[in-house]
Amino acid sequence: MEDKQLMKDAKMCTRWALGLTFILIFAFPGIMFLTGYNYTLQFFKGWTYLAFAWLIIAGLYISIRPWVEVYMEKRK
Amino acid sequence: MLTSTTGYMILLVFGVFFTGLTIIMQRRSKTKMTAEEFSTAGRSVGIGLASASIIAAWTWAATLMMSSSTGFQYGISGPYWYAAGACIQVLLFAIVAIHLKRKAPKAHTFLEFIGKRFDQKNHKLMMFFALMTNIIVTAMVILGGAIALNSLTGMNVYVAALLIPLTFTIYTMIGGLKASFIADYLNTVMIFVILTIFATVVYLKFGTTTIYEGLRALPESQQMLTMASVPGLLFGMINIIGNFGTVFVDQSYWQRAIASKDSAASKAYIYGGIAWFSIPFAIATFLGVTAAGLGLNITDPDASAPLMAAELLGSVGSILFLVMLFMAVMSTGAAELTAITNIIVTDIYRKSINPTASSEKTLKVSRIVTLSFGLAMGILSVLLFNIGIGLGFVYMAMGIFVSGAVIPLTIGLLWKRATNNGCFYGALAGMVSGITVWLLSANMLSGEITVESLGQLHAMLYGNVTVFVVSGVISIGHALISKQEFDFEAMKDQFKSFDEEEKELQLATEREVI
Numbered sequence: 001m002e003d004k005q006l007m008k009d010a011k012m013c014t015r016w017a018l019g020l021t022f023i024l025i026f027a028f029p030g031i032m033f034l035t036g037y038n039y040t041l042q043f044f045k046g047w048t049y050l051a052f053a054w055l056i057i058a059g060l061y062i063s064i065r066p067w068v069e070v071y072m073e074k075r076k
Numbered sequence: 077m078l079t080s081t082t083g084y085m086i087l088l089v090f091g092v093f094f095t096g097l098t099i100i101m102q103r104r105s106k107t108k109m110t111a112e113e114f115s116t117a118g119r120s121v122g123i124g125l126a127s128a129s130i131i132a133a134w135t136w137a138a139t140l141m142m143s144s145s146t147g148f149q150y151g152i153s154g155p156y157w158y159a160a161g162a163c164i165q166v167l168l169f170a171i172v173a174i175h176l177k178r179k180a181p182k183a184h185t186f187l188e189f190i191g192k193r194f195d196q197k198n199h200k201l202m203m204f205f206a207l208m209t210n211i212i213v214t215a216m217v218i219l220g221g222a223i224a225l226n227s228l229t230g231m232n233v234y235v236a237a238l239l240i241p242l243t244f245t246i247y248t249m250i251g252g253l254k255a256s257f258i259a260d261y262l263n264t265v266m267i268f269v270i271l272t273i274f275a276t277v278v279y280l281k282f283g284t285t286t287i288y289e290g291l292r293a294l295p296e297s298q299q300m301l302t303m304a305s306v307p308g309l310l311f312g313m314i315n316i317i318g319n320f321g322t323v324f325v326d327q328s329y330w331q332r333a334i335a336s337k338d339s340a341a342s343k344a345y346i347y348g349g350i351a352w353f354s355i356p357f358a359i360a361t362f363l364g365v366t367a368a369g370l371g372l373n374i375t376d377p378d379a380s381a382p383l384m385a386a387e388l389l390g391s392v393g394s395i396l397f398l399v400m401l402f403m404a405v406m407s408t409g410a411a412e413l414t415a416i417t418n419i420i421v422t423d424i425y426r427k428s429i430n431p432t433a434s435s436e437k438t439l440k441v442s443r444i445v446t447l448s449f450g451l452a453m454g455i456l457s458v459l460l461f462n463i464g465i466g467l468g469f470v471y472m473a474m475g476i477f478v479s480g481a482v483i484p485l486t487i488g489l490l491w492k493r494a495t496n497n498g499c500f501y502g503a504l505a506g507m508v509s510g511i512t513v514w515l516l517s518a519n520m521l522s523g524e525i526t527v528e529s530l531g532q533l534h535a536m537l538y539g540n541v542t543v544f545v546v547s548g549v550i551s552i553g554h555a556l557i558s559k560q561e562f563d564f565e566a567m568k569d570q571f572k573s574f575d576e577e578e579k580e581l582q583l584a585t586e587r588e589v590i
Contacts, residue, residue, distance in 0.1 A: 006178045006338060013170040013342035020167050020350070024160040025316065032303035039152060039301040044288045047152065048361060052275050055358040058351035059268030062131060065124030066261060073122075 078394050083229035083236065086395075086402055091243035094259050094406070098251040101258065111438035112574040114252030115184055115418050117335040123344050125257055126336045130348035132260035132407035133328050134166060135267060135355055136213070137220025138471045140401055143356035144381035145468070147364025148374065150308035151291060151300030155360030157312030163353040164316065165323040170345035172324070173333035175489050177341045179564050182571035184422040186330040186485070191423065192567050193488050194496045201500055202325075203423055205481040205507075207416065209325045211456065212477065214241075214412040214449075216470045218457040221405035228382055228394050233461060238454040244410040245450025249443050253335055256410040263403035267355065270400040275362045277388045287369035300368065310533045317540040318475025324482045327415035378468060413453075417445045426574075435578050469531045476514050476539040480506030483544065484551045491555065492562045498554025506547025514539025 039047065102109065112118075121129070139162075146154030180189045187206060191199040222236035247255050278287075291300045299305035323329050333341045359381060367374060367384040374380050385397035421442050426433060433441070460470070483506075484499035515525055517538040522529035529535065572580070
C-alpha cells in the first residue's frame with residue numbers, strides 16, 4: 001500500500017517536474033528568443049510585478065506552511 | 077561603508093543565537109540524540125520544513141551576488157536564466173528523490189545505494205565526486221561570504237574566511253541535521269523578508285518607469301530589455317548544465333529526501349523549487365537590473381547587489397544585505413557540513429573502518445568529523461582566495477568537475493538496465509574529457525591557459541557540454557548494448573538504520589553469551 005502511494009507520488013511529481021522544466025527552459029524563453037521581443041514599458045512593469053508577487057507568495061508559503069503542519073500534527 | 081566591528085558583530089550574534097537555540101531545543105527534546113537522529117533527523121520532516129530547507133541549501137552567496145551580476149550585465153534575461161537555469165534541477169530532483177525513498181527506504185546516503193547497486197570501484201568513484209562537490213560548494217560559500225564581508229565592512233578577508241565556518245559548525249556539531257533544518261527555516265524566512273524590503277523600496281523610491289527609461293538609454297539597450305540576449309542565453313546554458321552536478325551529486329539534497337516523510341519527499345522539491353525561483357529572480361531584477369537602469373557607477377558587476385542595497389537604504393541597506401548574505405552562507409554551509417559528515421561516517425567509517433560501531437561511538441565520530449571539516453573548510457577557502465580564484469569562476473567551472481556523475485547516478489537509480497562498467501567509465505571519461513575540452517578551448521580561443529581564459533563563457537560552455545555528452549553516451553550506450561537487468565526489489569531490505577543495526581548486534585552478542 002505504501003509503495004503504491006509512493007508510485008502515485010512519483011508519477012505526479014514526474015509530470016510536474018518535466019512540465020515545469022519544459023515551460024521554464026524551452027517554451028517561454030524559446031518563444032521570447034525566437035521572436036526577439038523587446039520589452040515595452042507595460043511589459044516591463046508586468047515583469048517586475050510578477051517578480052514581486054512571486055516573492056511575496058513564496059515567502060508566505062515558506063513561512064506559514066511548517067507552522068500549519070505542526071498544528072495539524074498536534075491536532076492528530 | 078560599514079566598520080569591521082559590524083562584520084564581527086554579525087558573525088558573533090548569529091553564531092551565538094543559533095548555537096543557543098540548538099542547545100535549548102536539544103534540552104527540551106524528549107528523545108535522546110542518537111547517530112540515526114543526528115544524520116536523518118528521524119526521517120519525519122514534513123513538506124513545509126523540507127521545502128524551506130531545500131531553498132536554504134540552494135540559496136548560496138552566489139545566488140544573491142552572481143544573479144544580480146547577471147541582471148546588471150545582461151539585463152532582464154540574466155535574472156530569468158539564473159532563476160530558471162538553477163531551479164529545474166531541484167524540480168527534476170524530485171523524481172530521483174522519490175525513487176530513492178522507494179528503493180532504499182532506510183539508506184543514509186545516496187552512496188550507500190550506489191554501493192549496493194554497483195560495485196566497490198563505482199562506490200569509490202561516486203564518493204570522490206560527492207566529496208569534491210561538497211568541498212567545492214562549502215569553500216565557495218565561505219569564499220563568497222568572506223569577500224562580501226570584506227567589501228562591505230573592510231573586515232580582513234582571511235579572518236572572515238576562518239570565522240564564518242565556526243558560526244555554523246558549532247550548532248551543526250551539537251544538533252546534527254535537525255538543527256540544520258531549524259536554522260534553514262529561520263534563515264529562509266529572513267531572506268524573504270529582507271528581499272521584500274528591498275523590492276518595496278525600489279518601487280517606492282524609483283518606480284519602474286525610471287528604471288525602464290534608464291535601461292533604454294544604455295548603449296547596450298538592445299540586450300538589456302529582451303530575452304533574445306546571446307550572452308544571457310550562453311550564461312543560461314552553462315547555468316543549466318553546471319547546476320545539475322551541484323544538485324544531483326550533492327549529498328545535502330539526497331539528505332533532505334532521506335530526512336523527509338515518505339509523503340513529503342517529492343512534493344518538497346517541487347514546492348521548494350518553485351519558491352526558490354523567486355529569490356534570484358527578484359534580487360537580480362530589483363538590485364542587479366535596477367542598478368544598471370539607474371546607471372550606478374559599478375566597476376565589478378559581482379558587487380552590484382551590495383552597492384545597490386547601499387544606494388537604496390544607506391548603511392541600513394548594507395547591513396540588511398550582509399545579514400541576508402550571511403543567512404545564505406550559514407544555511408548552505410551547515411547543509412554541506414552535515415552532508416560531508418554523513419558520507420564520511422556512513423560510507424567510510426561504518427562501511428570500512430568500524431562496521432560494528434555503537435550508536436554512541438558513531439555519534440561521537442560524526443561530531444568530530446563535523447568539527448574537523450568545518451575548520452578545514454575555512455583554511456581551504458583562504459587557499460583558494462590566495463590563488464586568485466573568484467566566486468564567478470568557481471560557480472561556472474564547477475559543473476565540469478562534478479557533472480560527470482549526474483547521468484550515471486540517475487540511470488543507476490531509475491533504470492534497471494544501467495550497468496556497473498557503463499556508469500563507472502561514463503562518469504570518469506565524462507570528467508576527464510570535459511576538463512580536456514575546457515583547457516583546449518581556452519587555449520585555442522585566448523592563446524593561453526590562465527584563470528581569465530578558462531573563465532570565458534565559450535570555454536566553460538564547451539567543457540560543460542562535453543561532460544554531459546560523453547558520460548551520457550558511454551553510460552546509456554553500454555547499458556543498451558549489454559542488456560543486463562538489475563532487480564531493485566531484491567536490494568530493498570538491505571538497508572538498515574543505525575539503531576536497527578545496533579539492536580541486531582546486541583541480540584547477536586546476547587545469543588553468543590547464552
